[in-house]
Amino acid sequence: MAGTGVFTEIVDGDQVYKYYADGEWKKSASGKSVSIVNPTTRKPQYKVQGGATRIAKLTCVIRFHCGSIFFIAFFRLVDWVFGTACTQEEVNKVMEAAKAAQKLWARTPLWKRAEHLHKAAAILKEHKAPIAECLVKEIAKPAKDAVTEVVRSGDLVSYTAEEGVRILGEGKLLVSDSFPGNERSKYCLSSKVPLGVVLAIPPFNYPVNLAVSKIAPALIAGNSLVLKPPTQGAVAALHMIQCFHLAGFPKGLISCVTGKGSEIGDFLTMHPGVNCISFTGGDTGIAISKKAGMIPLQMELGGKDACIVLEDADLDLVASNIVKGGYSYSGQRCTAVKVVLVMESVADAIVEKVKATMAKLSVGSPEDDCDITPVVSESSANFIEGLVKDAKEKGATFCQEYQREGNLIWPLLLDHVRPDMRIAWEEPFGPVLPVIRISSVEEGIHHCNASNFGLQGCVFTRDINKAILISDAMETGTVQINSAPARGPDHFPFQGLKDSGIGSQGITNSINMMTKIKSTVINLPSPSYTMG
Numbered sequence: 001m002a003g004t005g006v007f008t009e010i011v012d013g014d015q016v017y018k019y020y021a022d023g024e025w026k027k028s029a030s031g032k033s034v035s036i037v038n039p040t041t042r043k044p045q046y047k048v049q050g051g052a053t054r055i056a057k058l059t060c061v062i063r064f065h066c067g068s069i070f071f072i073a074f075f076r077l078v079d080w081v082f083g084t085a086c087t088q089e090e091v092n093k094v095m096e097a098a099k100a101a102q103k104l105w106a107r108t109p110l111w112k113r114a115e116h117l118h119k120a121a122a123i124l125k126e127h128k129a130p131i132a133e134c135l136v137k138e139i140a141k142p143a144k145d146a147v148t149e150v151v152r153s154g155d156l157v158s159y160t161a162e163e164g165v166r167i168l169g170e171g172k173l174l175v176s177d178s179f180p181g182n183e184r185s186k187y188c189l190s191s192k193v194p195l196g197v198v199l200a201i202p203p204f205n206y207p208v209n210l211a212v213s214k215i216a217p218a219l220i221a222g223n224s225l226v227l228k229p230p231t232q233g234a235v236a237a238l239h240m241i242q243c244f245h246l247a248g249f250p251k252g253l254i255s256c257v258t259g260k261g262s263e264i265g266d267f268l269t270m271h272p273g274v275n276c277i278s279f280t281g282g283d284t285g286i287a288i289s290k291k292a293g294m295i296p297l298q299m300e301l302g303g304k305d306a307c308i309v310l311e312d313a314d315l316d317l318v319a320s321n322i323v324k325g326g327y328s329y330s331g332q333r334c335t336a337v338k339v340v341l342v343m344e345s346v347a348d349a350i351v352e353k354v355k356a357t358m359a360k361l362s363v364g365s366p367e368d369d370c371d372i373t374p375v376v377s378e379s380s381a382n383f384i385e386g387l388v389k390d391a392k393e394k395g396a397t398f399c400q401e402y403q404r405e406g407n408l409i410w411p412l413l414l415d416h417v418r419p420d421m422r423i424a425w426e427e428p429f430g431p432v433l434p435v436i437r438i439s440s441v442e443e444g445i446h447h448c449n450a451s452n453f454g455l456q457g458c459v460f461t462r463d464i465n466k467a468i469l470i471s472d473a474m475e476t477g478t479v480q481i482n483s484a485p486a487r488g489p490d491h492f493p494f495q496g497l498k499d500s501g502i503g504s505q506g507i508t509n510s511i512n513m514m515t516k517i518k519s520t521v522i523n524l525p526s527p528s529y530t531m532g
């Protein structure tokens, strides 16, 4: 059970989950806590340590805009007098510890770093049940999927350890005489070295998996890691961090600070101690990338993944992929199918088949492992409802009746959607899927490319040549042929174009992204060509 057994030390007597710093579980001196509301019951489920106060936020904003020591000192004094903002100090301490621990960690042999990660992966998998329980209660993830997320995370950590040993164990040797005018008198040795302190910010929908996909590459590459989990999902993430703690990583190397992103986010992302930010989430990532300093950024943001269906497609395959791709975890996946662009001649058949498959989806609680569970928050449900109402007013055809109870929204397919409807472009992050009927493939590609997002897309056809041409024309980070978009397997490259992100994820790319190249040049007194 969550917060018991090996997890007892992560929660205090008042049932507030602690934050993790310097190898210990601590209570924030702010005395504040943030409630995590169970999306199903809509009642507070857990509490985590609170974030910075307004004054801390203001200090941070002033620090960014004015850079004035005077103002910082003034607001710190106000904080101290009124005893309000200590989280800022706690974050500062976390950053200092992370910096110190990283220096030693970078000198720890690669095989030993890998050993630690393998150990953490095994502990994580051993404790999948209590972590999955948190996912069910915090983000209403169906019970089986919650377990899968934890197991997949353990596998990702192990794979990253192995991949890191392989790719970081190799460097490059260059000789100078390939560039005009040079003799072979210089040898350049280059290898990959860590960046320093990596700040990881995952979203609510995969708070464990999208945290370890940042933590493991950072650590294997010799960085230290500060995690800021999403509020919904924070308790699952804290349990996951305890698994890393139990694996015996050095003190200060890994930290986890909680609090509302809107409150402590700026202070963290603009902190001078951070050398790299790996963020997954929505538009917040665009704002962060504008504010962050000159440090490497990995941004995995929203998507409006299009599913283009041609006349010759296997319609049963299309229907099952649309339902799986559009409605799994109630559509709250970055790679969910978010708009269907179907050729008019097969549109009626597809809509009928999708409706028939949707009718089999169970709707209810995550504990009962239902297919469709409540969306993460009331505000999220209200946003989805806004898109549905807009589509109704503008004449979309409702294939089912719109139903909502609290945060639970019944799966809905909207046919005859037109480009003037918000649902044609916006990411609902809920179980509502628009169908746009197209009269040519070009029209489908045009709609896909007119989106400000460019995460993934998919195309269904039996003609592989056409599929390749369409894939080349779609401005998205990945195109799936004859399958719904998906992140994974986790070693595949994963990236978004345009507002969907910068940089590329996937195990190998993440390890590389969290390193920089270091060269040493050996200058010989005379050119050296051949032996003998």
Ligand SMILES: NC(=O)c1ccc[n+]([C@@H]2O[C@H](COP(=O)([O-])OP(=O)(O)OC[C@H]3O[C@@H](n4cnc5c(N)ncnc54)[C@H](O)[C@@H]3O)[C@@H](O)[C@H]2O)c1
Pocket: 201, 202, 203, 204, 205, 206, 228, 229, 230, 231, 260, 261, 262, 263, 264, 265, 266, 269, 280, 281, 282, 283, 284, 285, 288, 300, 301, 302, 303, 333, 334, 427, 429, 455, 496, 500, 501
């Ligand atoms: N491309 C991908 O790989 C991928 C994967 C999963 C989810 N997503 C996207 O994530 C979104 C849903 O997740 P969400 O609602 O948790 O996203 P979000 O942007 O609201 O939050 C993401 C994270 O940012 C934190 N945060 C909020 N304000 C912050 C600030 N000012 N500074 C720093 N951090 C801050 C949040 O606490 C959370 O941890 C969707 O748009 C979805 O498409 C993308």
